[in-house]
Amino acid sequence: MKKLFNYLSVVALLMLTACNGATFITPDKDAVSFAIDGDEESVNISADGSWSISECPEWVTTEVQDSVLTIKTAKNETGAVREGDIILSGKEGVNVKIKVTQAAKCTHITPASDKVEFEKEGGTQTVNIDTDGLPQVEAPEGFTATYAAGVLTINTPANEEGVKNGEIKLTCEDQSATIAVSQKGNVCPKCNGTGKIKCPKCHGRGYTSYGGADAAWGCKSCGGRGYEGEGMDLDDCLVRGSGRIRCPQCGGSGR
Ligand SMILES: [Zn+2]
Ligand SMILES: [Zn+2]
Incomplete structure (x- = not known):
């Protein structure tokens, strides 16, 4: 008789435990979203009793440690946005939903x-x-x-x-x-560290002239402007360029 009694108490205890389901379950977020690559997110769950995961999308894995639910997703290779619900259940009729979404595309x-x-x-x-x-x-x-x-x-x-x-x-x-x-590097071999090279347009003269004409145009490539020519008293207008331009190889740094 004593044995039977013991057996009954164990059953009663089990039933008590089973009845100890939470009457409220409150996650600190009711939705989590993942990028296409997947990741993991933690959700803190407050509850006044035991609860379990009664539903979970097949592409989601979960882990429960104390009151923390960890939700994990792998890369979304379906080409479509994935959506599903995790349902946490406590005492009969106490169900709480956490919505899970995973993007299908890289957005930024x-x-x-x-x-x-x-x-x-x-x-x-x-x-x-x-x-x-x-x-x-x-x-x-x-x-x-x-x-x-x-x-x-x-x-x-x-x-x-x-x-x-x-x-x-x-x-x-x-x-x-x-x-x-x-x-940065060593001295630039093209400009020998000066950051400048001879202007290829005017060959370093700072002005150009054509066909032996006694006229000169300031070289625009290296900062010149204006012109002077025979019979024209416009010497003041010719401004020679420097004859040097920024080294294209080192961008002027000389290295
Ligand atoms: Zn250079
Ligand atoms: Zn020039």
Whole structure:
């Protein structure tokens, strides 16, 4: 008889536990949305008793730790926006819905900076990227760039040559962004570090003339203007150019 009694108390205890379902379940958010790549989101759940997940979309995985529900999604490869509900259930009739949405498209790529400069020693720099997609990365010669989890990592070795310039391109479907990269180098071989080269239009004279004519035009390429010619007392109008222009290879930096 005692044995039976013990058995009955266990049953009663089990029933009590089963009846201990929450009479209220309050998540701190009733909707979560994910980018195309998927991620995880935590939802804090307040409840006065036990609850369980009674429904969950098949493309969503969940984890419960104490009062925190973690909702995870993988990359959405369906090509369509996904929507579904997670239902949390407590005591009979107590059901709470958390709506889950996942985008099907990358909608933006926004780098925290549009310019990265390296010293000639090279190294690694990072740029935070705000995006809801997984951008493809194209780096110019002399630089490598990789994207992972919201961070673009750019590497370049030491530069023994002239200054290096280029553009890193991030693309994701119809979205794109560019980041200018540059690296200082040794003295520019084209201008020998002066940042300027001889003006190719006037060969450094600062003026041009044609067919042996005794007339001269100020070279516009290197800052000249006006002209002077035979029989014209217009000497004051001729302004010679400097005969030098900004070095196209180093952009005038000389390195
Ligand atoms: Zn130069
Ligand atoms: Zn010139």
